[in-house]
Amino acid sequence: MAKRIMVIFGTRPEAIKLFPVIAALKEADGLEPIVLVTGQHREMLDQVLEIAGLVPDHDLALMQPGQSLDEISARLLTGIGGVLDSEKPDMVIVQGDTATAMCGALAAYYRKLPVAHVEAGLRSGNIYHPWPEEVNRKIIGGFADLHFAPTETAAHALRREAVADDKILVTGNTVVDALHWVTARLAEDPSRAAVIAPVEARFAGKRIIGVTTHRRENFGSGMDDIAHAIRDLAARDDVAIIFPVHLNPQVRAAMLPILVGLDNVALLEPLDYLNFTRLLQIADLMLTDSGGVQEEAPALGKPVLVMRDTTERPEGVVAGTAKLVGTDRATIVAEATRLLDDSTAYAAMAQAHNPFGDGHSSGRIARAISGWFSAPERHQSN
Ligand code: UD1
Numbered sequence: 519m520a521k522r523i524m525v526i527f528g529t530r531p532e533a534i535k536l537f538p539v540i541a542a543l544k545e546a547d548g549l550e551p552i553v554l555v556t557g558q559h560r561e562m563l564d565q566v567l568e569i570a571g572l573v574p575d576h577d578l579a580l581m582q583p584g585q586s587l588d589e590i591s592a593r594l595l596t597g598i599g600g601v602l603d604s605e606k607p608d609m610v611i612v613q614g615d616t617a618t619a620m621c622g623a624l625a626a627y628y629r630k631l632p633v634a635h636v637e638a639g640l641r642s643g644n645i646y647h648p649w650p651e652e653v654n655r656k657i658i659g660g661f662a663d664l665h666f667a668p669t670e671t672a673a674h675a676l677r678r679e680a681v682a683d684d685k686i687l688v689t690g691n692t693v694v695d696a697l698h699w700v701t702a703r704l705a706e707d708p709s710r711a712a713v714i715a716p717v718e719a720r721f722a723g724k725r726i727i728g729v730t731t732h733r734r735e736n737f738g739s740g741m742d743d744i745a746h747a748i749r750d751l752a753a754r755d756d757v758a759i760i761f762p763v764h765l766n767p768q769v770r771a772a773m774l775p776i777l778v779g780l781d782n783v784a785l786l787e788p789l790d791y792l793n794f795t796r797l798l799q800i801a802d803l804m805l806t807d808s809g810g811v812q813e814e815a816p817a818l819g820k821p822v823l824v825m826r827d828t829t830e831r832p833e834g835v836v837a838g839t840a841k842l843v844g845t846d847r848a849t850i851v852a853e854a855t856r857l858l859d860d861s862t863a864y865a866a867m868a869q870a871h872n873p874f875g876d877g878h879s880s881g882r883i884a885r886a887i888s889g890w891f892s893a894p895e896r897h898q899s900n
C-alpha cells in the first residue's frame with residue numbers, strides 16, 4: 519500500500535516551495551500526497567494554488583484579518599490535529615518557519631507521526647530576527663525525523679545542534695524548482711504576465727526597483743523608515759518603483775499613507791507568481807525583507823538589498839548578489855543610489871549565482887522519503 523504523506527502549508531511562500539514537492543511525491547512509486555492547507559493566508563495562498571493547479575484535499579480556512587501570533591497558532595494546532603486524527607497519514611511534511619509549519623509539525627509529534635522538514639537548518643542566530651520564524655524553525659528542527667537542508671551551511675547548523683547526520687540531506691532549495699517551472703511557463707507564453715505588462719509600459723526607459731516588505735520585526739519604526747526611503751528614491755526622474763503590497767493590514771497602514779499618489783511608484787496588489795517572476799526579470803534591483811526573494815534574486819542575477827540586520831540566508835551575501843542594509847532610511851537610500859549610479863558596483867552584484875539549488879531538489883526529497891520507508895531499521899532511534 520502506498521504511504522500517505524500529508525503535506526501541510528498555509529502561506530504564499532510555503533505553497534511556492536511545496537508545489538514542486540507535491541508533484542514529485544505524485545510521481546514517486548509507493549507515495550501518495552494528501553494536501554492540507556490551513557488557509558493561514560487566503561488570497562495570497564489561492565494565487566499559488568491556482569497557478570500550480572493544486573486542489574487541496576483539506577482547507578481549514580483559518581485566516582482572520584490582523585491575526586495575532588497566539589490566535590493563529592491556537593487555531594492551527596487544533597485544526598491540523600483534527601485532520602491528522604481523521605486522515606491518519608504515515609508522515610507529515612512541513613516547510614520553512616511559519617506558524618503553520620511549526621504547528622503542523624507539533625500536531626504530528628503529538629500523534630507520534632514522523633515529520634519531514636523541507637528547508638531545514640536556516641539560522642540567523644538571533645531569536646528576534648526573523649521573529650518569530652527563527653524559533654519556529656528551531657522547534658521543528660528539535661524533533662523532525664528527516665531534515666531537508668537546502669545548503670551545506672544549513673546542514674552544518676543542524677549538525678551543530680546535534681541532529682544526527684543520517685537524518686540530514688542537502689537537497690537544494692525547492693524555490694529554485696518552482697522558479698524554473700514558472701520561468702518556463704513565462705517563456706512559453708509571455709502574455710501570462712498581464713498584470714505587470716502595463717506597468718512595464720508606463721515605466722519604459724526608467725530603472726526599475728522592485729520592492730516587497732512584510733516582516734513583523736520591522737513593524738513600527740522599521741516600516742516607517744522603509745516607506746520614507748522608497749519615497750526618497752522615487753524622487754529621482756530616472757527611477758520607478760514597482761511595489762506589490764503585502765495584504766497584512768499593518769504593512770498597508772505603514773506604506774500607503776506615505777506612498778500613494780507618487781508618479782514614479784506603482785503600488786500593486788500582491789502579484790501571482792508568474793507576474794512576480796516577471797517583475798524580478800525586469801527589475802534593475804530588488805529592495806526586500808522577504809526570505810524567498812533573497813533566494814530568487816541571486817538565481818536571476820538581480821542585486822538584492824535586504825532590509826534586515828541579519829539573515830538566515832547568508833549564501834546570497836557570500837555569493838555577492840545580496841547585501842544587508844537594515845531599515846535605516848538614509849542607508850537604504852545610499853545603498854540603492856550607489857547601485858544606480860556606480861556601474862562597477864552594480865556589475866559586481868549583478869552576477870547570476872545559484873547558491874540555493876539546481877532545480878532538482880523536489881525529486882531528491884521524494885526519493886529520500888521513499889528510502890526512509892523502505893529502511894525502517896534506520897529510524898528506530900527517535
Ligand atoms: C506569514 C508568516 C511569515 C511569512 C509570511 C509570508 C507567520 C508567523 N508568519 O506572515 O513567516 O514570511 O507569512 O508572506 O507564520 N492577509 C490577508 N490575505 C492573505 C494573507 C494575509 O488578508 O492572503 C492579512 C490578514 O489580515 C492576516 C495578516 O495579513 O491576518 C497576517 O497574516 P499572517 O499569516 O498572520 O502573517 P504574515 O505577516 O503574512
Ligand code: UDP
Pocket residue numbers: 530531534693730732762763787788789790791792794795807808809810811814
Ligand atoms: N511573491 C509573489 N508575489 C508577490 C510578492 C512575492 O508571488 O507579490 C513570491 C516571491 O517570488 C517569493 C515568495 O512570494 O517566492 C516570498 O513570499 P513572502 O515574501 O511573502 O514570504 P517570505 O519568503 O519572506 O517568507
